[in-house]
Amino acid sequence: MNDLIFEHASLSFGVRDVLRDFSLTVPAGGRCVLMGASGSGKTSILRLAAGLMKPTSGRVLGTPPDNLFSMQFQEPRLLPWLTAEENVNLVLSDSKTTLPQARIWLSRVGLADACGLYPAQLSGGMQQRVALCRALAAPHDVLLLDEPFRGLDSGTRAQTMALVADFVSGRLTGCEPKTLLLVTHDAEEANFFTDTPVVIA
Amino acid sequence: MKNHPNKSKLPAWLKKPLLYAAAVAVWVLVWYLAARRIGEELLLPRPGAVVRRLAELTVTAGFRRVVLTSLGRIAAGMVIGVTTGCLLALLTHFVPPLYTLFHPVITVIRSTPVASFIILIYLWIGRDLLPGFVSVLLVLPVVWANLHEALGAVDPDLLEMARLFRLPLRKRITRVYLPSVMPSFMAACRTSVGLSWKAGIAAEVLVVPALSIGRHLADAKLYMETVDLFAWTLAVVLLSLLLELTITLLFSRFEKRRGQRTERSAHE
Numbered sequence: 479m480n481d482l483i484f485e486h487a488s489l490s491f492g493v494r495d496v497l498r499d500f501s502l503t504v505p506a507g508g509r510c511v512l513m514g515a516s517g518s519g520k521t522s523i524l525r526l527a528a529g530l531m532k533p534t535s536g537r538v539l540g541t542p543p544d545n546l547f548s549m550q551f552q553e554p555r556l557l558p559w560l561t562a563e564e565n566v567n568l569v570l571s572d573s574k575t576t577l578p579q580a581r582i583w584l585s586r587v588g589l590a591d592a593c594g595l596y597p598a599q600l601s602g603g604m605q606q607r608v609a610l611c612r613a614l615a616a617p618h619d620v621l622l623l624d625e626p627f628r629g630l631d632s633g634t635r636a637q638t639m640a641l642v643a644d645f646v647s648g649r650l651t652g653c654e655p656k657t658l659l660l661v662t663h664d665a666e667e668a669n670f671f672t673d674t675p676v677v678i679a
Numbered sequence: 680m681k682n683h684p685n686k687s688k689l690p691a692w693l694k695k696p697l698l699y700a701a702a703v704a705v706w707v708l709v710w711y712l713a714a715r716r717i718g719e720e721l722l723l724p725r726p727g728a729v730v731r732r733l734a735e736l737t738v739t740a741g742f743r744r745v746v747l748t749s750l751g752r753i754a755a756g757m758v759i760g761v762t763t764g765c766l767l768a769l770l771t772h773f774v775p776p777l778y779t780l781f782h783p784v785i786t787v788i789r790s791t792p793v794a795s796f797i798i799l800i801y802l803w804i805g806r807d808l809l810p811g812f813v814s815v816l817l818v819l820p821v822v823w824a825n826l827h828e829a830l831g832a833v834d835p836d837l838l839e840m841a842r843l844f845r846l847p848l849r850k851r852i853t854r855v856y857l858p859s860v861m862p863s864f865m866a867a868c869r870t871s872v873g874l875s876w877k878a879g880i881a882a883e884v885l886v887v888p889a890l891s892i893g894r895h896l897a898d899a900k901l902y903m904e905t906v907d908l909f910a911w912t913l914a915v916v917l918l919s920l921l922l923e924l925t926i927t928l929l930f931s932r933f934e935k936r937r938g939q940r941t942e943r944s945a946h947e
Binding site: 528530546547548549551553555557559560568569612616 | 836837839840842843844845846850854855858
């Protein structure tokens with residue numbers, strides 16, 4: 479696992495600057511929460527980290543293959559022809575020992591009864607939790623979460639936030655802590671994960 | 680007050696075939712009435728006479744050979760057309776310059792009249808392989824165009840998700856690409872099968888290969904045997920329905936197998 483480093487990274491689409499001269503270091507196993515107005519480039523930072531985009535100038539270190547990444551996108555991006563369980567299984571290797579993990583993850587977010595349901599049969603919040611399970615279950619060093627708790631009721635949100643915190647700290651799995659890069663608009667969520675959120679102007 | 684959502688006592692699975700049979704019966708009745716009104720078998724034979732003639736033909740030794748040869752020849756063309764169309768669609772999707780290269784050729788094939796092809800291919804390769812070749816030329820552009828478009832329409836968000844999670848190629852194909860393109864592929868196959876069957880028979884009528892339905896249709900026309908002409912045409916229609924049914928069954932089995940496979944993996 480390597481540090482995730484943004485060095486004067488800029489990103490533009492044509493004449494539109496999405497990100498300008500952004501620098502940040504997230505140490506391996508560390509947590510970073512990004513806050514800021516809509517359109518300030520938070521999601522782009524996650525995409526740059528995951529290697530889904532290249533910076534127009536500057537550089538990003540610790541991108542694949544230096545780190546393994548997992549991500550919950552802003553929209554669930556579930557395969558509509560697979561059940562909730564199969565969507566989580568998708569990112570696991572097909573061995574018999576790993577397959578029950580999907581059910582375990584789904585039960586952790588309160589979706590034990592929804593394993594056999596297709597995305598179209600799930601509410602938006604449930605789909606989001608399935609996508610979170612997929613992100614947590616996939617093998618990775620760095621976890622990228624793009625507004626993962628949006629639209630959840632307060633009880634479910636608190637439960638899910640605690641699950642993510644336990645997971646990245648390694649308390650849940652007994653593994654090394656994972657690097658976390660989380661995007662949110664919510665100050666309460668930001669303060670739950672870190673004392674010093676990064677505000678993108 | 681009680682609700683009666685299903686007033687009919689007929690089971691749902693029986694309703695559709697019965698309605699279909701009733702529609703066919705109406706048109707057979709129209710045919711019968713028209714034939715009776717004309718009263719001239721040479722112009723329009725009665726349905727009973729045609730069915731009797733077809734029954735007579737089916738018990739002759741040559742009938743099965745003729746039907747199987749025509750069917751085999753044209754079906755082989757369909758299989759080759761579908762396979763080539765799929766391969767070409769994959770190539771032109773993943774190697775875009777090839778799309779530019781092949782697009783004019785496919786456009787020419789699509790817009791050229793079938794009759795022109797029949798004459799040209801007859802000159803080039805002779806009569807025996809011609810119906811199959813015509814079948815290839817009709818199926819290939821339809822499958823290629825539909826599949827190429829479907830591959831281009833695969834949700835880029837899902838492809839990006841597959842890339843981020845480093846899904847192996849096998850999973851990308853079976854879980855992302857195949858389910859995305861299957862509806863378009865199945866529609867293309869259903870459309871092109873009917874087209875190529877009719878065009879294949881038309882080619883047989885024009886070039887009269889030794890063992891073929893087309894030769895019998897041409898002979899019936901030559902000797903003014905209208906009942907035979909109708910009987911062979913009825914055979915062509917029934918075989919077309921059989922082909923469509925085979926395609927439907929083939930795809931429903933594929934869907935079922937896919938369902939079973941995903942169900943198994945979920946419970947392992």
